[in-house]
Amino acid sequence: MTDNVTITDLEGAVLGLVARDGPVTAYAVMRSFMRSPSRFWSGSSGAIYPLLKRIKVRGFIAGQSAQKGNRNATAFVLTTQGRDALNAWLLDADRAADIGFDPLRTRLYFLNLVSTADRNRLLDAVAEKTLAAGDDERWQDDPPPDQHIGQTWLANRLMWLKTLRENQ
Amino acid sequence: MTDNVTITDLEGAVLGLVARDGPVTAYAVMRSFMRSPSRFWSGSSGAIYPLLKRIKVRGFIAGQSAQKGNRNATAFVLTTQGRDALNAWLLDADRAADIGFDPLRTRLYFLNLVSTADRNRLLDAVAEKTLAAGDDERWQDDPPPDQHIGQTWLANRLMWLKTLRENQ
DNA sequence: TTGAGCATGTAAGTTGTTACATGATTGA
DNA sequence: TCAATCATGTAACAACTTACATGCTCAA
Numbered sequence: 394m395t396d397n398v399t400i401t402d403l404e405g406a407v408l409g410l411v412a413r414d415g416p417v418t419a420y421a422v423m424r425s426f427m428r429s430p431s432r433f434w435s436g437s438s439g440a441i442y443p444l445l446k447r448i449k450v451r452g453f454i455a456g457q458s459a460q461k462g463n464r465n466a467t468a469f470v471l472t473t474q475g476r477d478a479l480n481a482w483l484l485d486a487d488r489a490a491d492i493g494f495d496p497l498r499t500r501l502y503f504l505n506l507v508s509t510a511d512r513n514r515l516l517d518a519v520a521e522k523t524l525a526a527g528d529d530e531r532w533q534d535d536p537p538p539d540q541h542i543g544q545t546w547l548a549n550r551l552m553w554l555k556t557l558r559e560n561q
Numbered sequence: 562m563t564d565n566v567t568i569t570d571l572e573g574a575v576l577g578l579v580a581r582d583g584p585v586t587a588y589a590v591m592r593s594f595m596r597s598p599s600r601f602w603s604g605s606s607g608a609i610y611p612l613l614k615r616i617k618v619r620g621f622i623a624g625q626s627a628q629k630g631n632r633n634a635t636a637f638v639l640t641t642q643g644r645d646a647l648n649a650w651l652l653d654a655d656r657a658a659d660i661g662f663d664p665l666r667t668r669l670y671f672l673n674l675v676s677t678a679d680r681n682r683l684l685d686a687v688a689e690k691t692l693a694a695g696d697d698e699r700w701q702d703d704p705p706p707d708q709h710i711g712q713t714w715l716a717n718r719l720m721w722l723k724t725l726r727e728n729q
Numbered sequence: 730t731t732g733a734g735c736a737t738g739t740a741a742g743t744t745g746t747t748a749c750a751t752g753a754t755t756g757a
Numbered sequence: 758t759c760a761a762t763c764a765t766g767t768a769a770c771a772a773c774t775t776a777c778a779t780g781c782t783c784a785a
Binding site: 402405406409410412413430431432433434445478480482483484487488489490492494495496497498499500501502503504505506507511514515518519520522523526530538539541542545546548550551552553556557 | 574577580593597598600601602635647651654656658659662663667669671673674675679682683686690691694697706707709713714717718721722723724728
Binding site for chain 4: 569571603605608612613615632666
């Protein structure tokens with residue numbers, strides 16, 4: 394695909410970070426993903442550095458020299474083409490409406506293979522961890538509008554867990 | 562990792578299908594994933610066939626000859642080791658409690674980069690598609706206990722969408 | 730008899746993981 | 758001064774996607 398408009402979700406999220414956090418170094422991008430509470434966004438250097446190189450070649454970001462003390466680093470900024478690609482990804486309703494990957498939902502489809510006791514133990518453990526996640530620094534660190542996203546998501550998930558637990 | 566206990570989520574879901582649907586052919590497993598409403602579970606033959614070979618080598622499934630008319634096929638069944646691996650994956654509370662990948666949630670973190678009008682248009686479009694998904698055959702096909710999972714999930718998601726839309 | 734769908738794969742390429750390497754900087 | 762962490766990568770490997778190939782079966 395030499396499409397030059399289609400990007401992956403990881404690439405979209407990276408462009409979003411570059412757009413939002415201004416000139417950012419590769420390391421800063423990496424840390425942002427590592428701080429994510431989701432394992433899906435591992436943010437390993439082996440994923441981020443080649444990705445950055447990739448989207449730079451495609452013309453979505455540009456590197457500018459960013460001296461920090463005695464050592465020179467490269468900070469990335471969004472280009473006009475990058476802005477277009479980001480917008481297209483961001484407002485793609487088809488992709489945004491997808492149900493994605495949910496490790497609990499996936500397991501639920503097979504959970505009648507274990508005893509009711511095991512099933513309930515799992516649901517209770519997940520509920521406890523979800524509740525505890527609200528106090529996790531990774532959810533607390535975000536600035537106000539972002540923090541709201543995480544908190545409403547968690548609150549909603551707890552409601553779903555309650556529904557699942559009640560309906561046997 | 563020659564761990565022989567750790568499996569990926571796709572491998573776990575495949576083991577779950579084999580356990581639940583009894584002796585199944587590779588093609589039947591593939592179709593199950595293709596019927597999934599989530600793009601995450603693409604179920605391409607290039608993913609399923611090598612995976613099946615992989616977990617057979619690891620001793621999690623066994624193939625038995627399943628004649629179908631004039632043509633001979635292989636149907637897979639779960640082994641005792643496969644059952645152990647499935648159980649470990651299924652009841653792993655740490656992994657089950659992860660928030661996974663949510664294409665809407667991911668976009669929300671960057672949605673203040675676009676106009677309020679664009680943001681609202683996206684949320685409305687996603688809400689509409691989510692509502693329509695409930696009538697989708699892929700959500701309707703499932704047998705009673707499974708269908709319930711999908712329907713409560715969708716209902717809950719609509720509530721979250723309403724919350725997001727109301728809070729500006 | 731022919732096209733749709735059943736059924737089973739493989740090859741090439743892309744993307745990601747894990748693990749390693751290297752060196753600078755900084756606070757205790 | 759020394760450990761942590763900043764900072765930037767790469768190499769080997771694993772897993773997945775896309776595209777293709779092949780042949781069977783069955784209903785119209």
